[in-house]
Amino acid sequence: QDALQWLKSKPDEWLLFFDNADDPKMDLNNYFPQCTHGNILITSRNPGLCVYADSHSAISDMEEPDAVNLLLRSAAQDTTDHNKAIAADIVKVLCYLPLAIIQAGAFISQSGRLNGYLALYAKNKTLLLSQKPTQSHDNYAWTVYTTWQISFNQLSQRAKTFLQLCSFLHYHGISEDMFRNAASYKFGPSSPSKEELQMPLEVLSQFSDLSGNWDPLCFIYVTSEVRAYSLITSHSEQNLFSIHPLVHDWARSTVSEE
Template identity: 85%
Template sequence: MAQKQANKCLLLFDNADDPKIDLNKYFPQCNHGNILITSRNPGLCVYAGSHSAVADMEASDAVDLLLRSAAQATTDPNKVVAAEIVKVLCYLPLAIIQAGAFISKSGNLDSYLALYATNKTQLLSQKPAQSHDNYAWTVYTTWQISFDQLSQQAKTFLQLCSCIRYHGISEDIFRNAAGYKFGMSSPSKEELQMPLDVLSQFSDPSGNLDPLCFMDVTSEIRAYSLITFHSDQHLFSIHPLVHDWSRSTVSDRGYHHCMVAIAGMSLAGI
């Protein structure tokens, strides 16, 4: 028994987020011990005997985290204000910790929401000097680093999706649009050139949506936790804060017009 206990070990891979790294070659070739992996990449579930997705925080836990991070007293009035703040932050732990660090610096819990309404990008991009965690990146920096790793196809798809509602995103939108038929009263091909060019990135030679290509692109984005697939509904969603951030990366208004056109083509193709 003593020998068995001595042979037990725990190997931890923390923040193993890069989907290009094959973790398997770092696993010890033995039949004892445990391996714990924390990652935003759902693809690593293939190695897991069991796995658990970490969802957004419960409201009460989020309030406690914010007040603790902000060094604010847990009074009832503070809890009310904190509840509004964490709701706006969509209960995302990293955003809450970052907000708490800022509030701790300013000392003013009540003014945060007003500042956030007009300075969201700046507040979610700044790394506070003092923080309750040792994570190196800010909320927006984390997503930007992931975004920079994506292929151009994946970047285009994510930015297009940021131009529509963040949940209930269906592959059918793009499949139906790819099958759009031009008619006498429809816009000309020249008028729809941009959406046609975008759809061609996900289409086969015959012009139909290529399901393997679409799966590859969405899987690439999912590997960085920038989009979520709900298998029970066959729909995609984007976290509201990721959705806001992604929309802020779209400097070309053409993307908005393009997605509107794709949606219109999709409806016409039903």
Template identity: 30%
Template sequence: MAGCGKTQLVSYFLQEHGSRYPHILFVDTSSSISLKNDFQAWARSLGNGHEHDVWEDARRLLASTLEENWILVFDNFDDPKLDLEPFIPRSKYGTIIITSRNRDASNFAGIYHLELGEMEKTEALAVLLRAARRQARLLREEMESANELLERLGFLAVALVQAGSLCYQRSSLNEPFTFTDYLSLFDSERATFMQLVLPTLDNYQLGTYAALNLSYRTIPVLCQKFLHFLAFFHHSYISLEMFANAAKFKFADPIYLMRRQSNEKPMFADLYSILYLDGEWSEVHIHEIARNLRAFSLISISSTAGIVFLHLHPLVKSWAKDILKEHEL
């Protein structure tokens, strides 16, 4: 089931225990093209003669060359027509995790298979309350609104976290932003989305998109633009160091290899406006943008070997690419 927390569960595990694995490879398994691209990109990132490796080299490295612990995450293996077998390296040093909405993916489970379904009502309520930083004892009207919200959001973790985070961020010491307040906004936002031509969305996804859009409209414009830009990366392990290195060259090519297309200039101008503060690259500024996005649970942040990484939930990424263009960012 989409949105029940499969990718988030893996991300949390890696954030807590990633130090066990000198090599972490997170690949988009939604298609063979994305699989090969991510394998190849990882191999080339190793440097030291691997700059021209292809995806088969990455698999070979994992299977026979590396003699250190590694973990490989096949994320979103949902297409039953995709043959995953050729991409699986076998090594005593390796750990492989597969996330999928396709139950047949359990056939690859050599040791453990964990099926995540819809949360129980008590579990979903706990997620909502924790995200909103509320006590379990609510007034009757507020509890009724909370239960109604659980139903509207289909007990999906990603949507409940969005709702709770927004309630917390919009609350003050003297005036909490209640679940009743949120329901009123949510109904209005959902009605707006129903008028858009989004035939691929089911009712639960529609609710999730509406919850995400409520959070999106609350954050500063620079954060909106940066989120829109992040949506075109793979959803996990987006390095902030990459932006810092690009900013040092003002997004120009340090080595001239080929002529840039003219339509790329507006994109560079947008990046400059987002990442620079008063005409200068500011690490504090970009970290503040990231903290704002994390405060509304639109991204999560981890750190490995001193490098800061940003992560988007796959549904957040899909929403950003499907919807943000409609708002003409």
């Protein structure tokens, strides 16, 4: 509180920086000086924090040339045409995700296996995205999979189940209608029995009210919870959701773990 009062009393231009403010359960407003001067910068995976901003910018995946340069720089490899061609294939498989590219670069730097990385990745994806190399090019403490696992652990069971269900759909074009229609499935003479579909029906029942009717508000709460950790992306103009392809693969792996 003393620091907030001090900033409030200073008419000069100051900058208050919140880095990685990812916890959706934390009310950042409690940490803002209550004044009309000064500047606040927030980096976060939580899209809900946009309510505090006069302007905001969503950071998407990298463009291929930038991703190639990042990989080669992280891997301490020369920027020859040959290396660029190999790197282009690697960053494409990594879906141009910056953290995954940096992690791959650190591994290549230690192993010297730029040319053989894709073959290793194909057989050891989970291991390579879970382990942080000893020598790193940044101070970020978590690996790709660790970042998502920590977020996943914060979700309610209902939100976890929703994300896992989405991992068995295509990662683009996920809609509420898919779940609503499945929840109202009508059994026929040639359809699977209720016993065979007991588990998915129990999961879908979590989105129904006490009368057994689909509850759109419940669906909004669940999807908002998952969105707060950037594990899914909302496309409001189309009323659709999508999952980053790497998150999609990882989310499916959590099913077997449970």
